[in-house]
Amino acid sequence: MTTLDSKVPAGSIEDKWNNHKFSIRLVNPANKRKYSIIVIGSGLAGASAAATLGELGYNVKVITYHDSPRRAHSIAAQGGINAAKNYHNDGDSVYRLFYDTVKGGDYRSREANVYRLAEVSNHIIDQATAQGVPFAREYGGLLDNRSFGGAQVSRTFYARGQTGQQLLLGAYQALAKEIAKGSVEMINRSELLEVVTHEGQAAGVVVRDLITGEVTAHSAHAVVLATGGYSNVFFLSTNAMACNTTAIWRAHRKGAHFANPCYTQIHPTCIPQSDESQSKLTLMSESLRNDGRIWVPKTVGDNRPAGDILESERDYYLERIYPAFGNLVPRDVASRNAKTQVDSGHGVGPLNNGVYLDFKHAIARLGEDTIRERYGNLFEMYERITDDNPYETPMRIYPAPHYTMGGAWVDYNLMTSIPGLYAIGEANFSDHGANRLGASALMQGLADGYFVLPYTIGDYLADFLNVDPVPTDHDVFRQAITQVQDRTAKFLATKGTRSADWFHRELGKIMLAECGMERSREGLEKAIREIPHLREEFETDVKVLGTNESFNQSLERVGRVADFFELAELMCRDALDREESCGGHFRVEHQTEEGEARRNDEDFTHVSAWAWNGPNQPQTKHKEQLVFENVKLATRSYK
Amino acid sequence: MDVILSVWRQVGPDAEGEFVRYEANDIPDHASFLEMLDIVNENLNTNNEEPIAFDHDCREGICGMCGMMINGQAHGPQLGTATCQLHMRKFKDGDTIRIEPWRAEGFPVVRDLTVDRSAFDRIIEAGGYITVSTGSAPDANLIPVPKLAAEAAMDAAACIGCGACVAACPNSAAQLFTSAKVSHLNLLPQGQAERFSRVADMVDEMEKWFGACSNHGECETACPKSISIDFIALMNRDYIRSKFQQGRLAGQR
Incomplete structure (x- = not known):
């Protein structure tokens, strides 16, 4: 077992990123066109990175198995994106967002990465707004916010229930601009099937054209994996059907350590499975927990319609167990409690495999119109799938695999253990620890792509001025x-x-x-x-x-x-x-x-980073010790 | 339930295609339309017949990957619903269902029900963006956007780029798709600097690939996001104005 070097810069947490940006090497603007970079994946992380690298002047090639970059599964994120703007004057700050994220991750993330994430979060909102992302507004024309699980401030920016779609379209449009300019070459319907290294460094990739079956090699000075998470290992998950682990797994087999693979997030608010033929599970945004109240019947096996169950016969178990956070406890806590209720016989629905998420009180308090404005599209989606009308009967929900906090091990520069190979967005492991808070995935994907990788990659590339990439006819x-x-x-x-x-x-x-x-x-x-x-x-x-x-x-x-x-x-x-x-x-x-x-x-x-030892051989574990200089380790309490 | 399918099979872009009849038996009522096809494909695989190729991904109606003509209707009989969100409970036991790919010259068939929609990417690349390099944006609240403008822009931005509008149009026109993107950006203060070059460039690119609009309105009915053809009117207005605006200095409207 060796200890991994995270390359976290010295200095106070507030200064690390600024100092680092100043101390790493730059590539002069006129030289950037001499470098080629391959980006795999065109979701939030991949599209934002590729667009930004293209703007900077690098030669960028983007490869996706989709027919268009706009299809990436980032598009399905519903609820929102966090930022420490404190527009609501409720005591938010970069430090609080950092603190909440470290605590939400149950003290298993890397402090310096999380602080940087919180620090650049505000720029993401600025960038997306300038791109024309139609975030929700208040009547004065300024940006609206809502609250999300694991936080006691309102810091989540949103575009109805389609925040991921709008942010992805923003990044896709920025990418389209660079494609039109010629700085980015876009290769659609092609899948990475091998990562290629030469003398221990990333040299390129091998991809298969999904239409013709042709297998081709692509070389570059650096390769960036922005290929998302691996929740589909569970077959039924909220991920899109094509989401897979192949890119990071192929990289793992070539020497990239795989960090914390067991950190997976089971999202609490999904529609319960209806039968064996089901192909995927559908998420209902966590934002619903702002106004919906979660309950089960107090009596085991009570199969009466929800409307017939009196208030006194209902157990609002999250509000009962966690009075301070109530229905807004973090995802892991909400999920496990739902499982406990269902396992103990309190489940509802035809298969007794769900819990209720009830809007009756919110509709009485705010009116149906307000609820429709906030969640209309989610309610419609629910009705299409289940044939139940959530304005009249409570939704049934149950946890489903949704996000993977684990992924390729990366250092502070987002470089994997293979020099020249980077992993960004959900594909890496670094920012969410053992649990990701709501509205943080969009934030991290875009932070990595717009504001982190484009700086850090220059430091690596600086060594290769006037050095050609390994030719594609090389052995x-x-x-x-x-x-x-x-x-x-x-x-x-x-x-x-x-x-x-x-x-x-x-x-x-x-x-x-x-x-x-x-x-x-x-x-x-x-x-x-x-x-x-x-x-x-x-x-x-x-x-x-x-x-x-x-x-x-x-x-x-x-x-x-x-x-x-x-x-x-x-x-x-x-x-x-x-x-x-x-x-x-x-x-x-x-x-x-x-x-x-x-x-x-x-x-x-510590981070468990596993090294490949060949087929049918157990991997070797390497450790990255996590050092908490700012946040004091404590037992998480949401009570 | 049991249904009979008549599915367009075509092995490649240049191959001849034909309708092939399949029996889909014991389909659960709450299966989605695509899950029904999964079951059919699983059976085909068992019987050594190659499965039906169809595009799909998120199965939540947001990625825009899926889409097929179902009994002559783009995305099938349920209004405002993409194919993946359509459920078999909308059909009756014993129904015959005809399934075809999008039919449009701008969307050549790749295989079976899969088509090539890259023309949509070309339209976006022609101007469907706001030019703002990373890092150059001012604080987000320095650009107040009237709530109504933001809502209208969002109505247009909800487009998922599935291509149903083109498939439903007797002229294979892409006005609804193009106008949705033009309007999303042209309705916002941030989009004003490039407003007229955007609409001119996008419309010109669109016309390379797709037919002309003659106001049938089929696109609006077929759209899984129920995007309004009002946006086509907005686009046409801006397009005409662009012909007068071009040549002037930007910003002097």
Whole structure:
């Protein structure tokens, strides 16, 4: 086990980023065009980074498997984006946003990164507003805010229930501007299948054209992975169908450490599963918890319609257990409490697998029009899916896998353990610790893309002035292309009996049961035994029809599922290794008498960064010790 | 429920296509339309037939990736609903459902129900943005935006770029898509500096790919976000004005 160097600059927390920006090397404007950078992914992080790097003058190539950058799953974020503007005069500050985020992350994030995030949060709002993002306004024309879980101030900026869409369109439009200018080359419908290194440094990538099947090499001075999270390892999640781990997993296999894979977030407000054929779960924005009250019937198995259950027969359990934060406790707390209610027989709905989120009181207090203005599109979406009208009957909700705090290990510069390979946005691990607060994902994706990476990447590039990237006909690229082609050919030649989706669903069931909201030693050990068996079966019995040389969606999926199998095992090993409960990682062996998470600060105030040792070999754990110089470690309390 | 599908199958852009009949049996009522297709595809795979290719991703009606003609209607029978949010409970047991890709010259078929919508990206690249480099923005509250303007801009900005408007239009016109983006930016104070060059450039690019608008209004009905054709009028107004404005100094309207 080695200790990793996070390269956090010296100085007080307030000065670190400013000092760092001054001390790192710059690339002079006239020289920037001599450098090429590949960005994988075109969501908030990727599009904002690519647009900004293009503006600065670098040669940028963006690769996405979507048909357009505007499709990336950032688009589905509903509720909002945090910033420490303190426009509401309610005591907010950069320091408070920093503090809330570190505490919300259950003291498992890197202080310096979080402070920087809070510091640049205000610039993001400025930037997005100037781009024309139609944030909600007050009557005076100034920006409106709302509150979100884990905070006692109103600092969330929003554009109806479509904040992610509007911010992504802002970044996409900035990217389109650079594409039109010629500084960014956009490659759509192409998927990264290998990360290529040369002498230990990132050299480029190998991608497959999803329409023609052609496999090509692309080289650059630096590669940026902005490929999102891996919640789809659970099969059923709120992620889009195509979200996958392949890019960061391929990087991991080439030497990038994978940090805290077991830190996954199960979002409390999703529509409960209705049956086996369900393909994905739909999130209902956390902002609904501002006005909705969560309850279950006090009596076990009470299946009367919600309207027939008297106030005195209802248990508003979050308000009862956590009087200070009530329905606005952080996500991990809200999720686990919902599970406790359902597991103890208080669940509601046809399958007794949900809890109520009730707007009756809010509608009585504010009127239906106000509620419609705030959440109209969410209510409509709910009705389309469930056929229930939430203005009349309470919504049914249940937690679902939503976000992954773990990801590629990066230093303060957002560089992975492979020099020249960066990871930004949800793909990295650094800012959210063991639990992400609401409205922080958009903030982090855009902070990394607009305001952090474009500075830090120059420091690395400065060494390569007038050095050409490794040519794409070099052996390292040829080998990588052959590997990709062989892998594809193997999938097509397996000719088994079951689809990749079938295996994915089975893997998801194991992961949700043993590595979901609650984990136990026994369950994790069982998963670690079962996953390799299922993987073996997958490798010998998967059936992929068609050819490589065509638009073949089954072939796209099988490679992603194969990588999920390897990741799933690592997630379970990490969860087993982490003998504590923190944030989204809840080990039943480590809880207080009231059933709250019990951290083990003495042994686990560190980042677990796992190094690849080859197929079928357990990874080696490296540690990054987390140092808290500003925020005092305490037991989180939302009571 | 059991339904019968008649699905357009076409292996590639230059191949001949045809309708193929499939039986979709034992579909749960609360399955979404795309989950019904998942079940059909799973069965096809079992029977050694290549699954039906169709674009889809978020399945929450926001990414704009999915879209198909369902019984001749873009995104199917439910108003204001993308294909992925349409549920089988809107159909009856025994129904026959015809499924086709978007039909438009500007959207060539890639395979089966998948089409190439990159023409939309070209329209955005022509001017669908506000030129503001990262870091150059003033404090957000220095630009007050009247609430009504922000709301109207948001109504237009809700467009998901799915292409249903084009598919529904008898002329394959892209006025609703283009006008939604033009209006989103032209209605805001931030968008004024480039207002007239934006509309002129975007409309010119649009006309390279798509047909002319003759005010049928099919696009508005098909739009999963119910975007109003009023925006087409706004775009046309700005387009005409752009012909008088060009050549003058920016800002001297």
